[in-house]
Amino acid sequence: MVDRSRVLDDPAALFHSGALDYVGPDAPEGFVDDGRLRSVEAFAQRAEVEQGRQRPHRPKAGSFPGWDALSEGQSYDLLIMYASLCDADGLRTRLGDMRFTRLKGNALALVGAMAQELDGRLWIADDRSFLCLFQPDSLPAAFNACLGLLANARLCSFEHFKLEQEVARLSFSFHRAPVPWQKPGQTGTIVSDAINFIYHLGRKFTPCGVIDLVRETAAELPERLAAHLVDAGGFEDKAILRFPGFQVSGSE
Amino acid sequence: MRAKSPVVADVIKTLYRSLGMEMALRMARSLIEGYNISQRMGFPPSVPVPAQDAVNRMVLDLFEEGLFLELVEWLVRADRQGFMGKRYPIVGIEEIIQGMELEGYLLDPESGLFYEDPRRHRTPGWGRLKPGEEYSITLLRLDIVLNSRLVRGNDRGDIERAYDSLRDMVRRIVEKRRGRVWLWEGDGGMAAFHYGHPNMSAVLCGMEILNELLVYNMTANPLNRDMQIRAAAHAGFIRYTEDLSELQRSEIVKETVEIESGWTRPDSLSVSASIAPHVDGIIKDCLLPAEGDCPREILCYRIRPRAAARPAKGRGA
Numbered sequence: 001m002v003d004r005s006r007v008l009d010d011p012a013a014l015f016h017s018g019a020l021d022y023v024g025p026d027a028p029e030g031f032v033d034d035g036r037l038r039s040v041e042a043f044a045q046r047a048e049v050e051q052g053r054q055r056p057h058r059p060k061a062g063s064f065p066g067w068d069a070l071s072e073g074q075s076y077d078l079l080i081m082y083a084s085l086c087d088a089d090g091l092r093t094r095l096g097d098m099r100f101t102r103l104k105g106n107a108l109a110l111v112g113a114m115a116q117e118l119d120g121r122l123w124i125a126d127d128r129s130f131l132c133l134f135q136p137d138s139l140p141a142a143f144n145a146c147l148g149l150l151a152n153a154r155l156c157s158f159e160h161f162k163l164e165q166e167v168a169r170l171s172f173s174f175h176r177a178p179v180p181w182q183k184p185g186q187t188g189t190i191v192s193d194a195i196n197f198i199y200h201l202g203r204k205f206t207p208c209g210v211i212d213l214v215r216e217t218a219a220e221l222p223e224r225l226a227a228h229l230v231d232a233g234g235f236e237d238k239a240i241l242r243f244p245g246f247q248v249s250g251s252e
Numbered sequence: 253m254r255a256k257s258p259v260v261a262d263v264i265k266t267l268y269r270s271l272g273m274e275m276a277l278r279m280a281r282s283l284i285e286g287y288n289i290s291q292r293m294g295f296p297p298s299v300p301v302p303a304q305d306a307v308n309r310m311v312l313d314l315f316e317e318g319l320f321l322e323l324v325e326w327l328v329r330a331d332r333q334g335f336m337g338k339r340y341p342i343v344g345i346e347e348i349i350q351g352m353e354l355e356g357y358l359l360d361p362e363s364g365l366f367y368e369d370p371r372r373h374r375t376p377g378w379g380r381l382k383p384g385e386e387y388s389i390t391l392l393r394l395d396i397v398l399n400s401r402l403v404r405g406n407d408r409g410d411i412e413r414a415y416d417s418l419r420d421m422v423r424r425i426v427e428k429r430r431g432r433v434w435l436w437e438g439d440g441g442m443a444a445f446h447y448g449h450p451n452m453s454a455v456l457c458g459m460e461i462l463n464e465l466l467v468y469n470m471t472a473n474p475l476n477r478d479m480q481i482r483a484a485a486h487a488g489f490i491r492y493t494e495d496l497s498e499l500q501r502s503e504i505v506k507e508t509v510e511i512e513s514g515w516t517r518p519d520s521l522s523v524s525a526s527i528a529p530h531v532d533g534i535i536k537d538c539l540l541p542a543e544g545d546c547p548r549e550i551l552c553y554r555i556r557p558r559a560a561a562r563p564a565k566g567r568g569a
Contacts, residue, residue, distance in 0.1 A: 140471075144467065144471045144472075147467045147470065147471065148463075148464065148467050151463040151464070151466060151467050151555065152460060152463050152464075154459075154534055154535070154538060155456055155459060155460055155463070155535075157534060158456070158532075158533070158534055158535055159456065163533075163534065164532060164533035164534060165533060165534065166534065167534055224470070224471070225470065225471060228470060228557060243557075244557070244558040245557075245558045246463075246466070246555055246556065246557055246558055247555070247556055247557070247558045248538045248553070248554070248555045249538055249539070249540050249552060249553055249554040249555070
């Protein structure tokens with residue numbers, strides 16, 4: 001920024017928008033030399049590094065209009081989370097219909113509470129899985145919440161699901177994509193590649209007790225969280241990264 | 253609680269209707285040894301005491317002796333389990349329990365004992381433990397591993413933030429299972445459990461604290477290395493006192509500290525032999541015998557991320 005006639009009232013404010021240097025009216029002739037340019041370059045690199053460390057690929061705040069402002073039938077960029085109760089058929093057989101129904105209700109309440117806590121929506125539920133929608137920049141918070149659920153699966157099974165013989169586990173899949181919006185309960189007619197994809201990913205690919213993320217979606221995680229992900233291969237032309245879950249003493 | 257509280261009036265009303273004079277006297281004698289209603293009311297033994305007045309006097313005597321909670325607990329037991337093999341349906345017992353809730357006491361369904369409503373009061377003795385009396389208590393001891401190295405190697409603000417997060421996490425996890433944090437110092441603390449299933453609660457709390465701390469280290473820890481703790485759960489009898497330093501000198505506290513410091517590895521929970529038989533099913537499945545030449549029969553719990561893909565120490569600090 002060169003402002004020899006001092007037309008800017010607040011030059012410092014421009015640095016918040018990405019300015020790298022300022023040459024005002026009092027700067028002497030020859031002020032901008034090689035040394036000065038090297039300083040500007042170093043300053044620019046440092047700013048990039050810090051920005052990358054703190055908020056990697058995070059969309060600008062305010063890009064989501066709010067759930068009540070969404071128009072039905074229109075597509076919005078959203079974070080989709082598919083949560084699935086592992087080995088649901090086996091659980092139903094071992095527990096019986098009545099206890100399995102109660103277990104499913106408790107799991108629904110657990111995932112619903114998580115969605116509510118993060119200002120998301122529990123969108124679709126069936127006999128073994130739950131689909132939640134979150135605001136597009138919610139991945140770090142949603143991922144943290146899933147880590148907590150995975151780490152506490154045994155306690156949760158014992159205290160909330162009232163299981164004494166086996167641990168009920170969940171698995172999670174994440175994908176960020178445009179979703180045609182309908183209100184919960186009115187989703188029966190939705191045709192969406194993203195919804196099809198996450199259902200296929202969750203049901204056919206994601207194993208028990210892990211978190212799978214589409215690679216592009218995972219890029220929104222901070223570096224320290226992304227460091228826990230491993231390459232899980234590809235699924236339907238998309239690369240998948242995986243958090244492989246937790247290992248507890250006494251379990252395999 | 254005031255003597256003129258509605259719940260006291262309800263108890264007086266129901267005592268005569270539900271138990272009758274003779275049974276009410278047996279109840280009073282079970283709480284105050286040698287309780288003599290004639291003497292208390294100044295009647296000669298040969299003169300019968302008016303029943304309604306006698307019951308009124310019994311309740312107020314018990315109230316003044318600080319035994320009103322025990323009286324209501326006795327009534328709940330008589331209603332639900334009976335007394336010496338016979339059930340005594342207590343008229344209006346549910347209303348009395350609700351009245352106790354209004355006075356700030358909740359009924360613990362497992363033990364049938366009242367304790368303070370944690371939404372209103374959170375005292376170390378649950379509003380019930382009396383100094384000098386001996387109680388069965390389960391303790392959960394927590395110690396931050398290499399505390400001084402953490403303090404030396406990190407910014408003071410980050411240390412305060414991380415330690416505050418740990419303390420808040422411990423308090424939340426302990427209090428939701430009816431426990432109380434008895435001691436909290438810079439490098440750890442001790443929680444106590446008495447109501448509900450205290451042994452199980454202590455083990456579940458220890459496990460949840462390790463689980464949550466692992467997630468915290470992965471996601472939010474501002475320090476240059478993981479915060480690690482050693483945890484130990486142990487049970488026994490303790491003579492309750494409000495003096496924390498005296499509590500620390502009690503035998504059960506010393507034993508718990510010994511189990512934690514001597515036989516517990518970092519990032520682990522040790523469960524002592526006095527607790528292990530009370531741990532059920534899928535929780536017991538994840539407890540393994542402690543490694544090494546441990547003279548005590550200690551079981552151990554650990555959790556870690558499944559793959560060895562954890563980031564190296566020193567997150568750029």
